Amino acid sequence: MTSKLFSPLTLRELNFRNRIFVSPMCQYSCQDGMPTDWHLVHLGSRATGGAGLVMTEATAVVPEGRISPCDTGIWTTGQAKAFQRIAEFIRSQGAVAGIQLAHAGRKASTDVPWAGGHPLIAGTKGWQPVAPSAIPFSASHPTPRALEQSEIAALVDRFAEAAEWALSASFQVVEIHMAHGYLLHEFLSPLSNHRQDEFGGDIEGRMRLPLQVAQAVRNVWPSGLPVFVRISATDWVDGGWDLAQSIILCRRLRDIGIDLIDCSSGGLVPDARIPFTSGYQVPFAEAIRREAGVAAAAVGLITEPEQAEQTLVCGDADAVFLGREMLRDPYWPLHAARSLGIDASWPVQYERARK
Numbered sequence: 115m116t117s118k119l120f121s122p123l124t125l126r127e128l129n130f131r132n133r134i135f136v137s138p139m140c141q142y143s144c145q146d147g148m149p150t151d152w153h154l155v156h157l158g159s160r161a162t163g164g165a166g167l168v169m170t171e172a173t174a175v176v177p178e179g180r181i182s183p184c185d186t187g188i189w190t191t192g193q194a195k196a197f198q199r200i201a202e203f204i205r206s207q208g209a210v211a212g213i214q215l216a217h218a219g220r221k222a223s224t225d226v227p228w229a230g231g232h233p234l235i236a237g238t239k240g241w242q243p244v245a246p247s248a249i250p251f252s253a254s255h256p257t258p259r260a261l262e263q264s265e266i267a268a269l270v271d272r273f274a275e276a277a278e279w280a281l282s283a284s285f286q287v288v289e290i291h292m293a294h295g296y297l298l299h300e301f302l303s304p305l306s307n308h309r310q311d312e313f314g315g316d317i318e319g320r321m322r323l324p325l326q327v328a329q330a331v332r333n334v335w336p337s338g339l340p341v342f343v344r345i346s347a348t349d350w351v352d353g354g355w356d357l358a359q360s361i362i363l364c365r366r367l368r369d370i371g372i373d374l375i376d377c378s379s380g381g382l383v384p385d386a387r388i389p390f391t392s393g394y395q396v397p398f399a400e401a402i403r404r405e406a407g408v409a410a411a412a413v414g415l416i417t418e419p420e421q422a423e424q425t426l427v428c429g430d431a432d433a434v435f436l437g438r439e440m441l442r443d444p445y446w447p448l449h450a451a452r453s454l455g456i457d458a459s460w461p462v463q464y465e466r467a468r469k
Contacts, residue, residue, distance in 0.1 A: 118426040119419065120456045123166070123433060125373045125409065127338035128286055130166040130210050130433070132458075133426060134447045137413055137437035138214040138289070138344075140171040140185060142226040147174065147187025149196045157200055160440055161207035162461050164447030166433070168204045170197070172216035172291055175276040176269075179217035179297065182224050183239050188213070189272070194279040201284040207461070212287035213280045214344065215273055215331070219297030220245035220258040220306070246301045246323075247308040252384045266313060266323055269297075274330040281335065288335055289342035290328055294381030298324045299346055302363070303355040303382050317359055325366055332371045340373035342411075347379045347398035350386035357401060364406035374409040375402050376435060393421060400430040411435050419450035 123130040136157075143152045153170070160168045174180040174187040187193055201211035223240040225232050233255050234240025244265070245258035261269075277288050292298040300306040301323045307314050313322050332341050347360045364375050377399040380388050388394075395414035403410040413435035416422050422434045439446055451458035460468050 119423045125340040132166040133433040135167040135435045136160045136165045137435040138169045142184040158203045159444040161204040161209040163445040167210045169212040175272045181218045188279045194283040197283040213285045214289040216291035217297040219300045273327045277331045293344045293346040293378045305354045342374045344376035349382045361405045368408040419453040
């Protein structure tokens with residue numbers, strides 16, 4: 115029996131053993147941005163579980179770009195070395211090792227979720243967030259400081275430097291986070307970007323920084339390895355960022371040399387009405403794949419093997435990202451293979467439990 119879900123995918127010179135990708139999922143388990151044994155076991159188990167790509171959580175390119183003080187970062191040699199053993203273990207299990215580079219923007223400086231996730235006050239454990247404009251995420255969040263133009267130019271360099279650190283750490287895919295209401299998404303959306311300079315205004319201005327970041331990362335990343343971008347295809351709010359604008363952005367990203375668009379949505383404002391139903395974001399991947407002419411991955415409430423298989427067979431996406439389902443079951447790919455009648459390879463240490 116054949117399966118699209120378990121067929122290889124090649125992007126540039128990199129081969130993925132299947133099209134099951136592990137979404138970036140924050141673990142809030144670091145100190146000073148340093149990944150730990152938790153990350154080795156958490157990410158490593160998804161590699162032994164059979165995923166084609168294992169992606170790290172949103173990893174900040176500067177300290178103030180972390181969502182919380184407990185997020186991972188990659189702005190030092192020590193952080194890169196700590197990531198290296200994780201990336202090398204992922205690769206040793208036959209999976210591709212990926213890292214998501216991020217800046218939280220106005221949603222930075224919050225406590226960990228199990229402590230309430232509330233904004234942290236600058237000067238204690240927290241710091242003042244930055245954003246395109248001095249507009250808070252919500253009434254309970256502090257007003258961010260609007261970035262100066264010189265700071266925007268420096269941020270482009272920080273993303274490029276983070277990509278170079280990621281390469282030294284043995285990662286094979288780098289993904290730029292432009293989604294979920296974080297900094298680059300904040301620049302894209304007219305709801306959060308009220309700037310009057312070259313980085314605001316019409317769509318060209320609002321896309322300027324995200325495109326500069328994409329170009330800078332592509333420039334330093336090896337030509338044989340792919341670069342991904344995660345977007346929020348819509349804000350789910352009238353007058354905000356939407357699918358039509360996303361298609362324009364993705365065409366530009368394609369021309370820069372971005373290889374795959376990771377199609378999510380929402381996150382910019384707290385009161386968006388999002389229709390959380392099975393596969394609700396799949397149509398975004400299909401539209402971007404068709405209209406922008408770039409590979410796309412679907413994400414969001416994809417839980418069943420047959421659902422994932424059908425998404426690919428119908429041509430709606432080139433791969434699927436799984437998040438919470440992978441938290442519930444690190445060995446989802448092996449179980450999915452059995453469900454679909456595919457003879458997927460198991461780690462030799464686990465073979466005696468296969469039947």
